[in-house]
Amino acid sequence: MKHDDPKLIDALAAEYVLGTLNGRARRRFERWRSKEWHVERRVQAWEERLSGLALRLPPMRPSPHVWTQIEKRIARTAPRGAAPAASRPAPPVQKRAPWQAIAAGLVLFAVLLGGYALYRDSAEPPQMLALATLTTEGASQPSWTLAADTELRHVRAIVGGGFTREAGKSYELWAIPDNGSAPVSLGLMPVEGTEDRELTDSQRTALQGASKVAISVEPEGGSPTGAPTGPVIIVADRVKRA
Amino acid sequence: MAPKAPPNAAGRSPIANPDVDTDDLELTQLIAACAARNPQALRQLYDRTAPQLLACMVRILKRRALAEEALQDVFVSIWQRAGQFESRRGRPRAWLMSIARYRAIDVLRSERAELYREAEIEQLPQLVTEGGMDWTGAGRSAAALARCFELLTADQRRGIELAFVEGASHADIARVTKQPLGTVKSWIRRGLASLRQCLER
Numbered sequence: 001m002k003h004d005d006p007k008l009i010d011a012l013a014a015e016y017v018l019g020t021l022n023g024r025a026r027r028r029f030e031r032w033r034s035k036e037w038h039v040e041r042r043v044q045a046w047e048e049r050l051s052g053l054a055l056r057l058p059p060m061r062p063s064p065h066v067w068t069q070i071e072k073r074i075a076r077t078a079p080r081g082a083a084p085a086a087s088r089p090a091p092p093v094q095k096r097a098p099w100q101a102i103a104a105g106l107v108l109f110a111v112l113l114g115g116y117a118l119y120r121d122s123a124e125p126p127q128m129l130a131l132a133t134l135t136t137e138g139a140s141q142p143s144w145t146l147a148a149d150t151e152l153r154h155v156r157a158i159v160g161g162g163f164t165r166e167a168g169k170s171y172e173l174w175a176i177p178d179n180g181s182a183p184v185s186l187g188l189m190p191v192e193g194t195e196d197r198e199l200t201d202s203q204r205t206a207l208q209g210a211s212k213v214a215i216s217v218e219p220e221g222g223s224p225t226g227a228p229t230g231p232v233i234i235v236a237d238r239v240k241r242a
Numbered sequence: 243m244a245p246k247a248p249p250n251a252a253g254r255s256p257i258a259n260p261d262v263d264t265d266d267l268e269l270t271q272l273i274a275a276c277a278a279r280n281p282q283a284l285r286q287l288y289d290r291t292a293p294q295l296l297a298c299m300v301r302i303l304k305r306r307a308l309a310e311e312a313l314q315d316v317f318v319s320i321w322q323r324a325g326q327f328e329s330r331r332g333r334p335r336a337w338l339m340s341i342a343r344y345r346a347i348d349v350l351r352s353e354r355a356e357l358y359r360e361a362e363i364e365q366l367p368q369l370v371t372e373g374g375m376d377w378t379g380a381g382r383s384a385a386a387l388a389r390c391f392e393l394l395t396a397d398q399r400r401g402i403e404l405a406f407v408e409g410a411s412h413a414d415i416a417r418v419t420k421q422p423l424g425t426v427k428s429w430i431r432r433g434l435a436s437l438r439q440c441l442e443r
Contacts, residue, residue: 014434017340018405019347020412044332049441051336052384053391053406054343059293060300066310067288070317074281180356216307225362231311 013042017050065166065217065231076138128156132213132236135162143234144189146173146213152204155186158194165191170218174228175203175210176235188222189215211238269334276324284321291335292317295342302346302409303355306364312349316342343409350409390440398433401426 015021016029033039131146141162148155157173171191174183184206187197199207207213216223217230269290275283295316299309319341327337349355391399397419404410404418416426 010438011431011434014438015430018402018430018434019343019409020405020430022351022411044336047340048332048336049387049437050406051333051339052387053403054298054301054339055294055335055384057294057297057301057407060297060306061293062296062310062313066292066313067285069314070284070288071281073314073318074284074321227362229307229362231307231314 009039010042013039014046017043017046065169068166069231069233073138128154130239131155132238134160134213134215134234134236136233143171143215148207152199152207154196154198156194156196157189159190159192163191166217168220169230170220170222171233172216172218172222172228172230174214174216175206176212176214177206177209178211179209183214183228184210185223185226186213188218207238211240212236213238266333266335269338270327273320273324273327273334273337276321277328284317287320287338288317291338294335295338298339298407299342299346300364301366301407302343302350304363306362308349308355309346309364312345313342316345319345343406347409351411386441387437390437393440394433394436395429397421398429398436401429402433402437405430 012021012029013033016026016033021029029039033043128147128149131148133142134144134146135142139162142160143163144160145158146155147158171189173186173189175186176183184203186199186203186207189195213236214228214232215234216228216232218224218228219230223229269287272283272287272290276287292313296309296313299312299316300306303309303312320338323341327334394402400419401415404415408414410418412423412426412430415421415430416423419426
């Protein structure tokens with residue numbers, strides 16, 4: 001950017017801090033700010049000037065799980081012996097990593113195990129196929145694996161090695177419809193072992209129209225509103241069926 | 243001279259009075275300790291500032307669950323960028339607040355917010371934009387801002403406050419105030435220019 005006009009720089013800095021500089025202009029300004037000290041200084045001046053507007057708000061105490069998650073995440077970003085991250089330019093705040101690669105072996109194992117369990121219990125065992133692997137960001141093992149029959153009537157959830165339970169919380173499974181309509185609850189996830197359940201017609205329809213599923217952390221017993229209220233800890237692709 | 247309290251002194255609430263000098267000093271020390279990779283320092287920084295940052299993020303994102311998720315990103319970011327704070331002379335709360343606000347604004351305008359569309363909207367009191375704004379929580383240095391803010395026209399005040407506190411875009415403000423986009427943009431531009439002039443006097 002070639003703008004050298006201090007008035008223009010200052011006006012852009014003000015709207016950047018205010019939040020009304022948006023879209024590509026915002027990203028461009030962010031890059032400019034990180035490269036040019038005189039731009040950065042104007043941003044800082046506006047941050048100082050305006051911060052009082054937000055400092056007036058009454059404080060709100062975060063839920064306990066927020067810190068637990070932060071602690072997990074910083075434990076991963078502080079590799080021993082590596083150069084301190086602080087000496088490098090900070091990377092932009094990362095969006096959630098996309099869904100982790102399928103742990104194919106685990107899914108296969110889950111499906112086999114599930115298939116066997118169902119075979120014992122039922123006269124006509126429906127064939128269970130991998131549906132999704134639910135892994136939290138950065139974890140090496142999935143928290144759950146999901147399997148379902150070809151009709152998507154029966155769903156099986158198997159707790160994996162990556163799952164750590166937070167006391168007093170339930171974990172709810174959601175189908176995220178591709179058409180943009182609201183997530184549909186598929187019920188609570190087991191906290192140990194394996195659980196089978198039959199989907200209702202509306203759940204089944206929602207799942208058929210969803211290429212993604214998600215897990216949210218909810219108060220014990222599940223979402224009180226019928227929509228995700230807690231943080232969404234996992235978003236995973238549903239395995240596409242031919 | 244006030245005795246220098248250790249960073250973890252928990253006797254008084256720094257939130258209720260964010261402008262005491264020791265608050266700035268202690269937060270600056272905690273940020274430096276984060277840069278030195280001390281996780282306990284991040285925890286203390288969190289205890290002292292997260293409620294204020296969350297309040298600001300809930301205002302922008304409207305949904306507590308979404309704001310709490312974004313708050314995690316903020317503290318991971320603070321942890322990663324703590325070493326950059328030294329280079330600026332400003333107040334630590336302004337720096338922390340900026341990281342939180344920018345993250346909330348980015349999340350608000352991303353697809354992530356869609357996942358929470360049906361989540362419960364946090365009931366928040368209306369902001370007082372006309373006449374007596376309550377600046378008591380904003381601390382001493384906000385006195386100048388409060389004085390200069392009163393010099394703006396009511397429209398300029400409303401526009402700037404909607405943008406800064408609620409995360410509203412030009413288009414959002416035009417919709418709320420039922421004014422043309424160009425008018426809204428000019429309120430904000432002129433309001434910011436007046437604020438700057440007033441604050442630099």
